[in-house]
Amino acid sequence: MMIAGISEPESIPYEIRAVAIQLYSAADRHEDAGDALVRVAVRLQQHWCSGAGDAAWQELLALCQQARETSPAFREAADALLACATQLEAAKDDWEKARTLAAQERAALPGPQVFSQAGVHAQRAASDARQAISRAAAILHSLADKADPSRVATTATLSAGDQLRGVAVGAWNAVREPVVQAAETSTVRLLVDPAGWAEEMRLIFTGARYAASDPDELVDLLGYAPGPAPPVGETAGGMLPDAILGPMTKGIVPAVRKSYEFADRLADLGEQVEQLERVGRQGPAPLLLPAGTGGPVVPAPGVVLPAGYPTQVRDLTAERRRHILAGDLPAPTGEPSKGGGHRPGLGKPGKSEFPPGWDDERIIKTVMQTARQPEEGKLDRGRYVTFTRVDGVLVKVVVKPDGSVVTGFPDSGPGVVRNPRARQSW
Known part of the structure; x- marks a missing residue:
């Protein structure tokens, strides 16, 4: 429907709110991962004593700090998206007022008319909606940090709503699991089956490296070939959510680049396992544990x-x-x-x-x-x-x-x- 020559604006507040809640969840996952890494580091320090053990302990504490530092970026983006959703809802209300006024003016003045009050509300609704969607898209684009210009260029053929939904889905998929995957690696297994633990870390590392160096080949193998449809936005936003155990550098959010580094650095830690096999045990060492520790x-x-x-x-x-x-x-x-x-x-x-x-x-x-x-x-x-x-x-x-x-x-x-x-x- 058009009012005073203005098209009805897009309104996708629900989708934006859903993405914001997912980003809040991502922040929580990184916090939980950081806490889990603290527990791993505590157990490692309590039971292993050597140069390699000390290095591993320091490495895990550094990873914990990185995990906790990623959370604010997700929360800030989520807060901003919720504000965009609220603005879209207000724009929708304004458009409904314009629709009502247009109907009243049409009934009162038959024939072609300039809908004065309806036009004011319609113009404001369209402007506010464009501003909200543009801002939300900018937030998600900054998170996605798309690295392939050829893929990004094709998103111009999509509507703003399609781009936003696609980039949102891709950005969310790109932030899943790598830190949690690494944090949940059992310390007991590291001690009992160090070779298997090291191999698992190497697989995470190798998978991420392969996806980063050969993204097009991996896309084709998994049937994610890009095209002029909404999945292009999804590809630009994140690419291949479940293809590897850690996100790739193409299309990864800046804050989650640290997640990619976690897999890399944990792989380096895995290389020290042979040394860990030869170290001696020691009794528990007192540690100042963070708030929230059970x-x-x-x-x-x-x-x-x-x-x-x-x-x-x-x-x-x-x-x-x-x-x-x-x-x-x-x-x-x-x-x-x-x-x-x-x-x-x-x-x-x-x-x-x-x-x-x-x-x-x-x-x-x-x-x-x-x-x-x-x-x-x-x-x-x-x-x-x-x-x-x-x-x-x-x-x-x-x-x-x-x-x-x-x-x-x-x-x-x-x-x-x-x-x-x-x-x-x-």
């Missing part, structure tokens, strides 16, 4: 926990960390989240907040302390609820029977803020 349950003296309470608390996942601090992600429909969010000053309706001055690390350490060293505990609807008082603040934590922490928040105490619930609109 461990054995040691209740306060005299405390009797309910039957079945886990003997080991698992490491806190990035998803649960976000739930406790900032709250759950918004739904793809744009509805705000209602769960969690206890960081000081956040102001979520109906939620309690930790005292001002409590930073994220202190909050998470207190939550994990409450789960691992409870002063009180009870069974409630299949889950365990524990309490511990820290600096006068009574902290409540919910733990699953498998040792996973569900949530944690301040119940009462000095500095604790309890936000009023949102009023119902009738």
Whole structure:
């Protein structure tokens, strides 16, 4: 439909929100990978002592730092995409107003007319939609960092919406799994089957190298030959999501280039396995573990926990960390989240907040302390609820029977803020 000579703008806020949520998930995966690498490094330092062992330990700590540094890039892009989606929704509302006004003016003034008010809304809707889609596309293009000009040029034949969807799919596929794959490699296997572990690392490394050096051949082998259809955008955005165990350098997002380096550097670490076979063992070394680290349950003296309470608390996942601090992600429909969010000053309706001055690390350490060293505990609807008082603040934590922490928040105490619930609109 056209109004005052203006075509109806594209509106794809749902797709953009879905991509933003996927990018949030990618950020969480990198955080989880970093935490997993810390655990690997801890076990390695505890059990191996040699020049090679020390080098491997330092290498893993460096990889952990890199994994954690990638997360902000994904979150910033996701935040920006959500803003684009909101702008598109506003543009859609403006277009609907223009449509209504045009119908009213047409009914009141038969024949060719200049739709004054309708034209104003239509022009604004089209301009806002173009701006939002252009901005979203720029965000995703900067993530995708397409390296092949010939492939990128063909995307000009597609509509803006097709390009955005294609690049979004490709960019998301390009960020999957390499760090998590490397982080989940078992340290036990490294110690028991070092040759197999090294070979697995070499395969990751070789696969990534092959895809980077021969992308066209690999495309043809897997039936991903590019053409003048929407898959071109997908190819430009990421290329071959499942072809290798790590992403290739063609079409990879800048922040995820570090993921490619992880596979490379882990392969180098695999080369040291023969030396690791010959090193001696040593006892555990004390380490300052990061906030969120799980461990054995040691209740306060005299405390009797309910039957079945886990003997080991698992490491806190990035998803649960976000739930406790900032709250759950918004739904793809744009509805705000209602769960969690206890960081000081956040102001979520109906939620309690930790005292001002409590930073994220202190909050998470207190939550994990409450789960691992409870002063009180009870069974409630299949889950365990524990309490511990820290600096006068009574902290409540919910733990699953498998040792996973569900949530944690301040119940009462000095500095604790309890936000009023949102009023119902009738």
